[in-house]
Amino acid sequence: MWKSATRSLATAALVSAPKLQDVVIIGGGPAGLSLLAALKNSHKTKHLKCTLVEGSNLDPIRDFGMDPPENYTNRVVSLTPKSVEFMQEKIGSWDFINLDRIKFYDGIRAYDGQDNSSRISFDGTTTGSGVLAAMSENINIQSSLISKIEQLNDEIIDEEEDQPAIILDNTKVIDIEDPLNAQHTHSHSDLNEIDPSAGDEALDWPIIKLDNGEALQARLLVGADGYNSPVRKFARIESRGWQYDRWGVVGTIKMQFEDYRALGWQRFLSTGPLAILPLTDDNATFVWSSTPELAELLLKVDEVIFPHLLTAAMTLEEVDLQYIYKTLQNNPNDRSVLEDISWRLSKKDISDLEENYPLPVTELVPGSRARFPLKLSHADTYMAPRIALVGDAAHTIHPLAGQGLNMGQSDVGHLVQALEKGVDRGMDIGSTLVLENYVADAWPSNHMILGACDKLHKIFAVQWTPFVYLRGFGIKTLNSLGYVKDLMVQTISGK
Structure with a gap:
């Protein structure tokens, strides 16, 4: 017992x-x-x-x-005005945010890697605050x-x-x-x-x-x-969805100087979109969507070469980029590509570079590169x-x-x-x-x-020449329709 x-x-x-x-x-x-x-x-x-x-x-x-x-x-994200307002008014946590590390930006410029003249711009005037988004860790x-x-x-x-x-x-x-x-x-x-x-x-x-x-x-x-x-x-x-067979490579970078334009930049390359988004002072963050092979290369490329590779990817023609990738695949530390990139950039019009492209990238913050698989899922x-x-x-x-x-x-x-x-x-x-x-x-x-x-990802993944021309025509047309762009910004921002 x-x-x-x-x-x-x-x-x-x-x-x-x-x-x-x-x-x-x-x-x-x-x-x-x-x-x-x-x-x-x-x-x-x-x-x-x-x-x-x-x-x-x-x-x-x-x-x-x-x-x-x-x-x-x-790990940096872009907060819409609606999210900022939610943190300010409903949660009250914005009072504790480190504002010295928050970067509000006014607009974004996006363009097609197959046709640099196919461009669209968005700004924050339609949100009522003049701000498109805020970058935060x-x-x-x-x-x-x-x-x-x-x-x-x-x-x-x-x-x-x-x-x-x-x-x-x-x-x-x-x-x-x-x-x-x-x-x-x-x-x-x-x-x-x-x-x-x-x-x-x-x-x-x-x-x-x-x-x-x-x-x-x-x-x-x-x-x-x-x-x-x-x-x-x-x-x-x-939960249904699929893997994109693409990886996102992220990291923190230094620009040539602080960009007074306070803009985000995005280029749709054949391997996936590349975005450079502003942080405070001369800091910025990048998100480079790429094939598994390219993502692996981007993690291996010498830290001195990498900033120049980013600048090239935002600026040069795709055929130039493919040549540079091939050189680096043979040797990720081959600094001879620096001269090659510099020479190719020198062929660009200076005023065009200053007006239509982000500032040159000068430094990769050591240890900041990482990658993650891209996927879509919805419960x-x-x-x-x-x-x-x-x-x-x-x-x-x-x-x-x-x-x-x-x-x-x-x-x-x-x-x-x-x-x-x-x-x-x-x-x-x-x-x-x-x-x-x-x-x-x-x-x-x-x-x-x-x-x-x-659908955006799939549209820009197509490289068939007739479709590229049609896509460019659509982008240019959309860019001329201010009321449509305003509606898109309002829908995304919640304003």
Whole structure:
């Protein structure tokens, strides 16, 4: 008898009943942190018990706010005016952003690598602010969000009325269970011991098991956990799309001097688009979409050669670039290409270079080059009972329009709005009746943006000469239709 009782007590000590939470967010990227901050900043939802779980260590992000590195990191995004406004007004995190590392720019110039005269320009006059977008490091955004969450926690007077936000970093999810279907050790009485008011309602709340031995049971589980989202797989939500057989190479660079024009530049090459976007002072960032073979070469090219290669790729004819690539494939450290690039650039008209192209690139920040595969994916829906998806867990997009993070911010805004309505009406925030409003608002617009970017990529990938001429005619025509361009800018910026 005593042996049996001892064994039962030991088992009970090893198994802890799950902690009931209103919202559990998996993923500490910009989307997950934005959702947590927005929920705790809203007077309608700040009473909810919210926990965010992140597998990595967030201390470097916290440290960024106090002591940012001298050079820019290579994960940089373009924020639309709508996203900036959301961070200012709905979340309140903009007060904590490091503005010294934010670059507002006024326009973008895009042109065809097969025909440099085929150009289109966009500017921010139609957004009402005169600004097209703002460049920011991901870490700057995340740091501001964590600072805002910590401020909100510090301001809590009554923890019974306003629940503090909990962030569990360095904590991995090891399993997600459906208590109605899975065999687990937690009985109905265990749940009632934690929160008697929950009653039978909590029986269908998903259980999230963590590697620290804890378990959480969520009224609403939100997947902000990226392209390979375990939350999406748990909910059995299908995600459809394809790989582009292209890689994005990114890095931080120095320009010849600070460009007073405050412009972003994009050239559609046969291998994929190349964008150079401004940062503060003489800093800039680049995103070079390329074939797998070229992407591998771009990572190997000598750091002294690489800036000149970037300048050449934004300026020279494709036939010239193919010759340079071939030389570097034989030897990525062959500095004889520097003379070749200089000679070819000398044939260009100086006034044309100054007016229609970005400034020369002078330096690659050491260690800043990286690559990632390009893909498109879109979940069939963003919800299931007690499940919601945001950010890359719901969709991934080609970076040519810089919409990835902005779509995630839009998801968060729509989800918070749906949850606020649910709270106002006294509804269960994990119910499909509440979450359907989120999907109805977020999914169609995201689908439109995904489709537009995919078609742009495919249009500029075609190199058949008659089609190139037709494409150039279309670009020039579109560039002359100011009202159409204004509509495009307003749609993307949300203004």
